[in-house]
Amino acid sequence: MTQRPFNFSAGPAALPEEVLNQVAAEMLDWQGSGMSVMEMSHRGPEFTRICAEAENDLRELLQVPANFRILFMQGGGLAENAIVPMNLARGGKVDVVVTGSWSKKSAEEARRYASVNIAASGSDSKFTQLPSPGSWQLSADAAYVHVCSNETIDGIEFHELPDLKALGSAAPLVIDCSSHQLSRSIDWSRVGLAFGGAQKNIGPAGLTLVFVREDLLGHALPICPSAFDYQTVAAAQSMYNTPPTFSIYVAGLVFQWLKKFSYAGKTGVAAIEQRNIDKAQLLYGALDGSKLFENRVAAHARSRMNIPFYLRGEYNTPQLTSAFLDGAKARNLLQLKGHKSVGGMRASIYNAMPLEGVQALVAYLKDFEAQYG
Numbered sequence: 285m286t287q288r289p290f291n292f293s294a295g296p297a298a299l300p301e302e303v304l305n306q307v308a309a310e311m312l313d314w315q316g317s318g319m320s321v322m323e324m325s326h327r328g329p330e331f332t333r334i335c336a337e338a339e340n341d342l343r344e345l346l347q348v349p350a351n352f353r354i355l356f357m358q359g360g361g362l363a364e365n366a367i368v369p370m371n372l373a374r375g376g377k378v379d380v381v382v383t384g385s386w387s388k389k390s391a392e393e394a395r396r397y398a399s400v401n402i403a404a405s406g407s408d409s410k411f412t413q414l415p416s417p418g419s420w421q422l423s424a425d426a427a428y429v430h431v432c433s434n435e436t437i438d439g440i441e442f443h444e445l446p447d448l449k450a451l452g453s454a455a456p457l458v459i460d461c462s463s464h465q466l467s468r469s470i471d472w473s474r475v476g477l478a479f480g481g482a483q484k485n486i487g488p489a490g491l492t493l494v495f496v497r498e499d500l501l502g503h504a505l506p507i508c509p510s511a512f513d514y515q516t517v518a519a520a521q522s523m524y525n526t527p528p529t530f531s532i533y534v535a536g537l538v539f540q541w542l543k544k545f546s547y548a549g550k551t552g553v554a555a556i557e558q559r560n561i562d563k564a565q566l567l568y569g570a571l572d573g574s575k576l577f578e579n580r581v582a583a584h585a586r587s588r589m590n591i592p593f594y595l596r597g598e599y600n601t602p603q604l605t606s607a608f609l610d611g612a613k614a615r616n617l618l619q620l621k622g623h624k625s626v627g628g629m630r631a632s633i634y635n636a637m638p639l640e641g642v643q644a645l646v647a648y649l650k651d652f653e654a655q656y657g
């Protein structure tokens with residue numbers, strides 16, 4: 285088979301080719317069952333096994349502690365912006381740290397269910413920094429503190445999660461980790477709840493992962509739909525209603541792929557984290573060394589997953605941006621267009637993007653600069 289193009293989509297995003305091949309091979313008959321996974325009862329023995337293995341593998345990969353439940357839900361990151369306050373806010377106050385487009389949305393949605401304190405905020409028009417945790421104005425009585433640990437549109441990432449206890453807050457930390465979950469290890473001692481849609485770094489759209497500390501269950505507001513009450517979903521092992529079975533199956537194959545993944549003498553999440561660091565360094569290095577392109581995010585806040593970039597100064601015209609994107613496509617470098625709200629370009633280099641994909645992009649940046657710079 286000829287080499288597939290390198291796909292830089294922000295999400296739904298590229299999946300490992302091995303996984304896609306296995307899905308294709310098992311499409312009509314999953315392991316002698318005579319059924320596609322899409323055609324199986326979610327309560328039958330085959331899918332029960334698929335789902336349990338996926339959860340166990342995920343728990344092992346991220347070393348999720350025993351006092352956290354893993355929930356397979358639906359609705360994506362945006363629905364969680366409502367589901368989290370409906371479950372955790374108890375009608376009181378929540379702190380939100382606004383570092384980019386997604387946390388800003390989270391704050392707006394939470395206002396429908398809780399009183400929201402913006403504990404810190406980057407500049408609204410261009411998010412390029414992380415406000416330092418020491419400067420956050422945390423409430424004494426917040427039900428939780430929300431941060432987006434990787435801002436997909438602005439390209440901003442927390443490289444270390446805030447230690448709320450050290451900052452004087454007893455509230456649990458909620459992280460929206462949609463676009464970097466499973467790209468690195470997580471310090472669970474700092475987290476109360478983590479959520480993310482699967483379609484960025486894990487599998488097909490339709491599946492939302494929620495990791496929730498057990499003591500946070502059981503406080504949903506009466507208006508919370510039963511299917512979104514964490515306690516109800518946890519008690520039913522994510523089978524309160526039909527879960528997104530096919531997405532869970534494909535995610536499970538991605539977990540198996542990651543368990544076997546090796547790089548630089550490491551395996552699993554440690555290996556993928558190292559490769560993600562190397563890929564990001566390669567691309568930021570090329571952008572910083574360029575006279576034609578730039579990334580505008582402060583070094584301490586740069587995302588390893590989503591790297592927005594622009595043509596510099598007088599070169600930053602719609603015509604040259606289009607020429608760049610057309611030329612990229614002609615070289616089999618797909619979906620590099622920036623988010624519509626910020627323009628420019630964006631390379632999303634999730635787990636499934638090989639080092640060769642970033643090398644090909646860097647070679648194209650140099651060739652484009654030689655031609656137009």
Ligand SMILES: *Cc1c(COP(=O)(O)O)cnc(C)c1O
Binds near residue numbers: 363432435460481
């Ligand atoms: C994509 C994204 C969302 C929205 O996810 P949906 O699954 O489309 O609802 C929320 N937060 C972050 C950080 C994202 O990257």
